[in-house]
Amino acid sequence: MKTREISDRTGTAMDCATVIPAALYANNSALHGRDTCRGFLEAIRSALSGSRNGDGILLVDLSGIREVGCPVVVELLGLFRQAAQSNGPARYLLVKLDQLHGEPAETLACIANVSGIPLPAVDHSGSSEILGVLTLAERTTFASVMQTGSMTSSQLGDSAKLPLSAASNRLRRLYTLRLIRREERIISGVGGREFVYLPLI
Numbered sequence: 001m002k003t004r005e006i007s008d009r010t011g012t013a014m015d016c017a018t019v020i021p022a023a024l025y026a027n028n029s030a031l032h033g034r035d036t037c038r039g040f041l042e043a044i045r046s047a048l049s050g051s052r053n054g055d056g057i058l059l060v061d062l063s064g065i066r067e068v069g070c071p072v073v074v075e076l077l078g079l080f081r082q083a084a085q086s087n088g089p090a091r092y093l094l095v096k097l098d099q100l101h102g103e104p105a106e107t108l109a110c111i112a113n114v115s116g117i118p119l120p121a122v123d124h125s126g127s128s129e130i131l132g133v134l135t136l137a138e139r140t141t142f143a144s145v146m147q148t149g150s151m152t153s154s155q156l157g158d159s160a161k162l163p164l165s166a167a168s169n170r171l172r173r174l175y176t177l178r179l180i181r182r183e184e185r186i187i188s189g190v191g192g193r194e195f196v197y198l199p200l201i
Contacts (some may be wrong), residue, residue, distance in 0.1 A: 029065055031104075032072055055091070059201075062097050063097060073108055077112060097121055
């Protein structure tokens, strides 16, 4: 199992690590079977529960993998749900694929749909997509955050013509699902604090 630290492209002090499937180093383009996947899933569990300070993103690099078994995806989504529901510093799980369409993205999306756990994914070009079911409001809010690079509740309320409470609820929902990040900042010129929501990468 290979694990390495990578820098966060946003330039913040976010802890960011990559777990690369051992199958890639055995000249194998499939990720299924209990023995093949045990070490890979354990590395993800360990990275998500590690004693790191502050928020952290774990990039699960499935580029080069052509086939992913359903049991692996179910376990991966279970780990993603645990990370989203854990107390303490936020832990985010992001899957990197060669492409966001075709295999293994279709397997991931299908099981994410059935399980009701949306999974953020990115490809080599930097395009991102949520695999799984989101409401239209959640998808448009996610797209707004991705397009602007950062967004507050008041900015979303102004742009989408929503009451402040509705805008805040939409952003908080995406954060609770660990599909976007959140930072607390001082409101310039006014004082006080507000949450700023950001893409994962």
